[in-house]
Amino acid sequence: MTTLTDPPQASFRLSMLLSDTRYRSYTFQFIALMLLIAAIAFLGSNLMRNLAAAGLNISYQFLGSPAGYDINQTLVEYTSQSTNAKAALVGILNTLLVAFLACVTATVLGVIAGVLRLSNNWLVSKLMSFYVEIFRNIPVLIWIIIIFTIMIAVLPGPRAFRGDEPSASMVFDAIAFTNRGVYIPAPVWGPGSMVVVITFLLSVVGVFAYRRYATKLLYDTGRLLPMGWPSLAIFFVPALLAYLVMGMPIGLEYPELKGFNFSGGIKVGGPLIALWFALSIYTGAFIAENVRAGIQAISKGQSEAAGALGLRQGRIMNLVVLPQALRVIIPPLISQYLNITKNSSLAIAVGYADITATLGGITLNQTGRAIECVLLLMLFYLTISLSISAVMNVYNNSVKLKER
Amino acid sequence: MKKSVFFGALTAAAGLAAGVAAAGTLDDVKARGTLNCGVTTGLVGFAAPDSNGEWEGFDVAVCRAVAAAVLGDGNAVEFVPTTGKTRFTALASGEIDMLARNTTWTFSRDVDLKFTFVGVNYYDGQGFMVPKDLGVSSAKDLDGATVCIQTGTTTELNLADFFRSNNISYEPVPIETNAEAQQQYLAGACDVYTTDASGLAATRATFEAPGDHVLLPEIISKEPLGPLVRHGDNEWGDIVRWTLNALITAEELGVTSANMTEMMAGTNNPEINRLLGTEGTLGEMLGLDADWAAKALAVGGNYGEIFEQNIGEATPIGLARGLNAQWTDGGLLYSPPFR
Amino acid sequence: MSDTHANSVAFVRTEQVPPSPPPFQTSGPVKWAKDNLFSTPLYTLLTIVAAYFIYVILANTLPWILNGVWSTSSLAECREVLDGVSGGCFSVLTERWNQLLFGFTYPSEEYWRPTLAFILLFAAAAPVLFYKLPRKLLIITGLFPFVAYYLIWGGTIFTPILALVGFVAGYFVYQRFVAGSFAAGFFGGVAAALVVWNIGGMLIPENANENAMLLAVPSRDLGGFMLNMMLGVTCVSLSVPLGIALALGRQSDMPLIKWICVVFIEFIRGVPLITLLFVASVMLAYFFPPESTTDLFLRVVIMITMFSSAYIAEVIRGGLAALPRGQYEAADSLGLDYPQAMRLIILPQALKISIPGIVNIAVGLFKDTTLVSVISMFDILGMIRGPILASTEWNGVYWELLGFAALLFFVVCYGISQYSQWLERQLATDHR
Known part of the structure; x- marks a missing residue:
């Protein structure tokens, strides 16, 4: 608040703490600080008294003691004799795994649904809006349970594959869909497979180098090299050649029915699939809305202007509309990724061993260290969220419209 | 004073918070007029709401007996459903006065988590259930099997130990509630379901074709299940302990809900008289009425009656007494004398 | 021609x-x-x-729906009636209808009370949702919480009346002093309400609940879809004022207040709701005074309210940021102080912009109330996964129950989001 006259030079009086805007903010902050301290002291002393009354203490020593339970899906080596901290690590990796997978598929689904919803095809666009509305308006927990139930009730158990006249059979003799999960062939790395892998990695680098070169050539000289087929060729041909030259060193190990279960191959567990799928289609519906809003936010004048410059339809999309639409799409997209990560904590409903199920579930139950486990759990999610937000801020700053 | 009055007003106003309490749990319960008893979220036979929402079962009967002993009314119980995760916090924080939820008495729960197990109301052990057509006759044949297991229980640890010590592998499928375990097991998502043998029998009883499933002979652990209370409130612990003992002793002495009124008139057996409060001052020592045990017995009868009514052989669950017979019949039930 | x-x-x-x-x-x-x-x-x-x-x-679905069986008392019976034909056993819905809606422990002769409260909810919400209705109707909205509380929990009628009197007293004191200074009015109002509650609390007899007109129902007995509705409505309405305060705090010039709000908001937004519910179920009890216990419903309401208030604060912050700078400057130039400027100029406009966002949060929150089933509360999903599926009669009926729950949520959430879109069109005051 500005006044034309100079502020009065009167000496400081106590009443100015309330009446003078210069000092009043200090008063308020002081009060706020006092209230905060009082609240913390109140809660803290209650905690101390409660713990003392129950004879408990806060201790993180349980993290170092053996967990004692087994986990069915682990990305790192883990046995029931590993420590609770290791079990938490397994959970963290599983959380990140399902979150990553779901982010990828949700994006694909969402972009397809968002674009199709804008299509002129009446049936398809209605179908897509139906998809979006159905999935957006029903709780994700219900979806997770529904999809898990579908998996369990509809897919055959391994028992159905047994016998002379099995009621179920493997797809292409390679992939088995069971209600315990999907078994897919695993690659077997024979001698010489390193060469193939290295060739493949080099050719990936080659693709990028070629595209860079073509772009540079276009900007420098105006000559337009074909992009599509040379990229594909560089991508596949050298690796394929190396594979043949080395005498096909990479084989596939097919899953086989042995004893109670399939063995061999890679097992993608049922809970993982259910969670992955449910999170993907649920979040995909939200992403579809973001994509639609992003594309619609680009005014028609932009594509008309590009058309007037003589750009082809594909190039208008690639060079004019998409870069601008992405600026609108990506921030909400990243917060959807954040939601996926947080919603993956619902794994507990289907028995997927994520961090909430290991640290916040079994470890908490077995050790009874509720406060410690929940605090660690929150710390983990907070770290993830803050890192994703940090990435988002960096991105937002880099694409911010550079205005004068 | 002012603060407490204000909080009192708020709590009364909110109607959501239970009253401000004094020293002991017994006084709390008496002041409140109801017993808060933690039970499972639903295991038929032990604690499950029927279609009218009335809780019934073996554990529930223990709660009702304690409520009757303390308050004189077996229906003055608030049943608080707890999961494996929330049960101990609920008890430690005072949300419930006692926990009767198939909880295994273990060293660390007793010593580290600071709970007092007042006794054992069911001697159990962890077993396995498999479909008959799997052709498995021993748990040692289960190499490579997928095992459904309720998380947050001691069974999880026993299972890991069992397979480890027998050097065979398995794949655990952790499940939150019994209903889901049932669903997955029946759909074939797991080959084996493991939990306390009593729980297996209770679960099997709800199947459409219980005969298609067998319980394997191995019992891989000791699971003494019993009610528990917080450490440090010994008066309250005594009440729950001796209510349980009263139920057991009553069966041993042949006191049933049918002949109780008769016996209340006085018998030749001094222990029965002491139990029913017609002789001695046992009730007074506990801080209860003289006929506390009689009231507890009046709700559902003695231990044997409760057993037969909820989980016995005449019920769909069909458990034999086995270890849970009186010591005089070769079981483990052995109540200290009422003296 | x-x-x-x-x-x-x-x-x-x-x-x-x-x-x-x-x-x-x-x-x-x-x-x-x-x-x-x-x-x-x-x-x-x-x-x-x-x-x-x-x-x-x-x-696949039509024959299943059309062949549905509506009047058997168990799954086995239903399968018998169907005799191998594809069809839904919807009789589980008719048989367990009350349990799905009210939970299994709410006294059945009192079902009319939540139902009445639910109908009144529409009357109370109407003046808020449709701003063209006469403003006088807001009185109904103001009275609704007390009436609904009385209807659902029952017990002595003095409790809600006392609460109401406290609020009215606080409001009058606020009106009396707010002309002088907002702070005086606000704190005076709070103090007046506290005084009334304090005195009133001593007046209510100890055993007032026992002979009350309506049977007192403990909140542990609430359940079913009613619980979802109650959690949703209560938490959203509580979190809007809290969210406004947090948003203003985050915009504040006072560094300390600003940082308290920022830390709170970012912390809550950074963790999943389920961990906050774990806090409510396994941790929060340790933070209350040892002599008192607070029941799970209240603890869950506290945590969900905190959760949604952080999200609502961010929406309102967006609304505040979207207002042209000139509005703030204009308010200053009129000589309004901060509370006046906020109350009269800034917030009415910012809230108007934020309404669609708030409605979105409300829909999301309402969906998230199903998470309480994970901490052993019997909301509709908890009822389905717990008592109903575990019962001998209905063990194995998944589609009918889950489909029913999904349908209920869809109807409510779709309705609200359609309203939000309608409102957005109504509020679009820029001329295109």
Whole structure:
């Protein structure tokens, strides 16, 4: 608040703490600080008294003691004799795994649904809006349970594959869909497979180098090299050649029915699939809305202007509309990724061993260290969220419209 | 004073918070007029709401007996459903006065988590259930099997130990509630379901074709299940302990809900008289009425009656007494004398 | 004029020919189909795929729904009636209807009370949702919480009356002093309300609940869809004022207050709701005074309110940021102090912009109330996964129950989001 006259030079009086805007903010902050301290002291002393009354203490020593339970899906080596901290690590990796997978598929689904919803095809666009509305308006927990139930009730158990006249059979003799999960062939790395892998990695680098070169050539000289087929060729041909030259060193190990279960191959567990799928289609519906809003936010004048410059339809999309639409799409997209990560904590409903199920579930139950486990759990999610937000801020700053 | 009055007003106003309490749990319960008893979220036979929402079962009967002993009314119980995760916090924080939820008495729960197990109301052990057509006759044949297991229980640890010590592998499928375990097991998502043998029998009883499933002979652990209370409130612990003992002793002495009124008139057996409060001052020592045990017995009868009514052989669950017979019949039930 | 041509040419058309209908190919359903379904080969393919997809779904679900059995008392009986034909056992819905809606422990003779409260909810929400209704109706909205509390929990009528009197007293004191200074009015109002509650709390007799007109129902007995509705409505309405305060705090010039709000908001937004519910179920009890216990419902309400208030604060912050700078400066230049400027100029506009966002948060929150089933509360999902599926009669009925729950949520959430879109159109005051 500005006044034309100079502020009065009167000496400081106590009443100015309330009446003078210069000092009043200090008063308020002081009060706020006092209230905060009082609240913390109140809660803290209650905690101390409660713990003392129950004879408990806060201790993180349980993290170092053996967990004692087994986990069915682990990305790192883990046995029931590993420590609770290791079990938490397994959970963290599983959380990140399902979150990553779901982010990828949700994006694909969402972009397809968002674009199709804008299509002129009446049936398809209605179908897509139906998809979006159905999935957006029903709780994700219900979806997770529904999809898990579908998996369990509809897919055959391994028992159905047994016998002379099995009621179920493997797809292409390679992939088995069971209600315990999907078994897919695993690659077997024979001698010489390193060469193939290295060739493949080099050719990936080659693709990028070629595209860079073509772009540079276009900007420098105006000559337009074909992009599509040379990229594909560089991508596949050298690796394929190396594979043949080395005498096909990479084989596939097919899953086989042995004893109670399939063995061999890679097992993608049922809970993982259910969670992955449910999170993907649920979040995909939200992403579809973001994509639609992003594309619609680009005014028609932009594509008309590009058309007037003589750009082809594909190039208008690639060079004019998409870069601008992405600026609108990506921030909400990243917060959807954040939601996926947080919603993956619902794994507990289907028995997927994520961090909430290991640290916040079994470890908490077995050790009874509720406060410690929940605090660690929150710390983990907070770290993830803050890192994703940090990435988002960096991105937002880099694409911010550079205005004068 | 002012603060407490204000909080009192708020709590009364909110109607959501239970009253401000004094020293002991017994006084709390008496002041409140109801017993808060933690039970499972639903295991038929032990604690499950029927279609009218009335809780019934073996554990529930223990709660009702304690409520009757303390308050004189077996229906003055608030049943608080707890999961494996929330049960101990609920008890430690005072949300419930006692926990009767198939909880295994273990060293660390007793010593580290600071709970007092007042006794054992069911001697159990962890077993396995498999479909008959799997052709498995021993748990040692289960190499490579997928095992459904309720998380947050001691069974999880026993299972890991069992397979480890027998050097065979398995794949655990952790499940939150019994209903889901049932669903997955029946759909074939797991080959084996493991939990306390009593729980297996209770679960099997709800199947459409219980005969298609067998319980394997191995019992891989000791699971003494019993009610528990917080450490440090010994008066309250005594009440729950001796209510349980009263139920057991009553069966041993042949006191049933049918002949109780008769016996209340006085018998030749001094222990029965002491139990029913017609002789001695046992009730007074506990801080209860003289006929506390009689009231507890009046709700559902003695231990044997409760057993037969909820989980016995005449019920769909069909458990034999086995270890849970009186010591005089070769079981483990052995109540200290009422003296 | 026409005369001049009359003799010179053989035929002159004197009136316009009525336009002939366009050819069949370019009009009517054929043209529509051609334009909208089969315009390019790719679209034709898409249309065929989509049509097949729809066919498969309908072919599987329609017979199941139409063949449904509505009046058996157990799954086995229902399967017998169906005799192998595909069909839903919807009798689980009719038989467990009350449990699905009210939970299994709410006294059955009192079902009319939550039902009445639910109907009143519409009357209370109407003046808030449709701002063209007379403002006088807001009185109903103001009274609703107390009436609803009394209806659902029952017990002595003094409790809600006392609460109401406290609020009224606080409001009058606020009105009396707010002209002088907002702070005086606000704190005076709070103090007046506290005084009333304090005195009133001593007046209410100890055993008032026992002979009350309406049977007192402990909150542990609430359940079913009613619990979802109650959690949703309570937490959203509590978190809006809290969210406004947090948003203003985050915008504040005072560093300390600003940082408290920022830390709170970012912390809450950074963790999943389920961990906050774990806090409510396993941790929060340790933070209350040892002598008192607070029941799970209240603890869950506290945590969910905190959760949604952080999100609502961010929406309102967006609304505040979207206001042109000039509005703030104009308020300053009129000589309004901060509370006045906020109350009279800034917030009315910022809230208006934020309403669609708040409604979105409300929908999301309402969906998230199903998470309480994880911490052993019997909301509709908890009822389904717990007592109903565990019962001997209905063990194995998944689709009917889950579908029913999904349908209920869809109806409510879709309704709210349609309202939000309608409101957005109403509030669009910029002229396009």
